[in-house]
Amino acid sequence: GFGKGGMKGGGGGGMMTGMVKTFSEKNGYGFITAPGHQSDIKFGQSDLAGGAVSSGTQVSFSVAYLPDGRVQAKNVQVGGGGGGGCGGKGGYGMKRPGEGPQNYDGGPIEPTGPAKRPRAGGGDGGVGAGEGEWVSGTVKSFNSAKGFGFISSPETSSDIYFNANTLGPEAQAAITSLVGSSVSCQLASVPDGKIRASSVTLL
Secondary structure (H helix, E strand, C coil), rough: CCHHHHHHHHCCCCCEEEEEEECCCCCCCCEEEECCCCEEEEEHHHHHHEEECCCCCCCEEEEEECCCCCEEEEEEEEEEHEEEHHHHHHHHHHCHHHHHHHHHCCCCCCCHHHCCCCCCCCCCCCCCCCCEEEEEEEEEEEEECCCCEEEECCCCCCCCEEEEECCCCHHHCHHHHHHCCCEEEEEEEEECCCCEEEEEECC
8 A cells, every 4th residue: 555545645635534424325425524624524435545434434535625615535545545645655754854964964054243344444334434434425416505415425325415514615615516526525423324424625
């Protein structure tokens, strides 16, 4: 029964075990009670793989799902035959324990140390450049009426906010044509995590 049981188990999506609740040769069908199933599982005489069954017989079987959602037992075998089916699955599993330890003991997971710190001057990983550091960039926009603007720099992850009162003398003199100018600015962080310039000078 090893080969036959194993093949039937695989073909039916895995063998289950249960007990015949009722079976009528006259009607040609019966029901099996199985652990884990709330309702009884129907089987037909054509689903019997061998051996006579009656109420109380221990059987093994594979499960098929019908289009209407109901479950039907297939390849119903009297207890001994079921052992063959389960033995088939067990034999398959026996090959794996020898391989498992090699897979799991391939190497310990290295702890991730402090290797992901930002570069030396970086105080805020999200900024990419540290507070107090000077970076160069281009004035992206400036609102002279409100007195603030933004600088775009490849050294920061987001635009740098600046206020008109942080502009140096040269920048103040060219305040009407600031947009597009290359500037150098000193970074400062604010509580909400954004970055701003504490000092801006023209390059």
